[in-house]
Amino acid sequence: MRVLLVEDDDRFADALMTALRRHGYQVERARSGGEALAAGAAEVVLLDLGLPDMDGVDVLRQVRADSQIGIIVVTARGEEAQRVRGLRAGADDYIVKPFGIAELEARIEAVMRRVRSHRHAPAESACVGPLEVDHVRRSVCRDGVEIPLTRKEFDLLATLVRAEGAVVTRESLLAEVWHTTWGGTMRSLEVHVASLRAKLNEPGLIETVRGIGYRMRKS
Numbered sequence: 389m390r391v392l393l394v395e396d397d398d399r400f401a402d403a404l405m406t407a408l409r410r411h412g413y414q415v416e417r418a419r420s421g422g423e424a425l426a427a428g429a430a431e432v433v434l435l436d437l438g439l440p441d442m443d444g445v446d447v448l449r450q451v452r453a454d455s456q457i458g459i460i461v462v463t464a465r466g467e468e469a470q471r472v473r474g475l476r477a478g479a480d481d482y483i484v485k486p487f488g489i490a491e492l493e494a495r496i497e498a499v500m501r502r503v504r505s506h507r508h509a510p511a512e513s514a515c516v517g518p519l520e521v522d523h524v525r526r527s528v529c530r531d532g533v534e535i536p537l538t539r540k541e542f543d544l545l546a547t548l549v550r551a552e553g554a555v556v557t558r559e560s561l562l563a564e565v566w567h568t569t570w571g572g573t574m575r576s577l578e579v580h581v582a583s584l585r586a587k588l589n590e591p592g593l594i595e596t597v598r599g600i601g602y603r604m605r606k607s
Contacts, residue, residue: 494557
C-alpha cells in the first residue's frame, strides 16, 4: 500500500516511516503543504495539521476535493474542536500523537476498507450461507424472517461480510465498529461476537483466527 506522510518533524517522520516500511508499506514523505499537493499518487494520506507553509486543514480540503483516497489526520492537536474541524473538512479518521504502530495500522485498514467499498460500489445485499445481509436496510434475514441485531452487532457482521472471507484483525474491528483501538474494548468485541453467533445460529459461520481476529466462512 502506498502511503503519503505529510509531516515536518524530521525525528517523528523518520521513526514513523521506518515502522511503516517494516510493516510492508511504501512510504513517501512531504515536509509541507505545497509538497503534499504536488506529491504523487497514494492510497492513504497521513496528514499532520501543523505544517510550516499553510494550514493543514486547507491541505486536507484540497486533497479531498481532488480524490477519494483515505485521509487520516495525524497530529498533536487532540482537542475536540480540532478533531471536529478535521473530520468536517473531509478526513476519514483522526489519530492523536503519541500512538502505537498497531493502532495506526488498524486505522489504516479500517479506512481503506471503507474507501474500497465505496469505490467499487458494493452490492446492496449479500448472501452468506443461509443468510441475506441487506446493507441498506441494515437487516439480516433467514428464509425471509428477520433476525433482530443491535447496531454494533450488525456493523460487526457487515464488516466481516465485506471482507469476503479475508481475516479482519481484532484491532481493525475495534477501529471500524467501535472507533477506538483501546485494548479495554477487546472484551466487548468478544462478547458481541458470541452474541452474534448465538443469534445467527449458524455454527462455524464466523471463524476465529487465533491471535489475529475473525473471518466469515467461505461458502
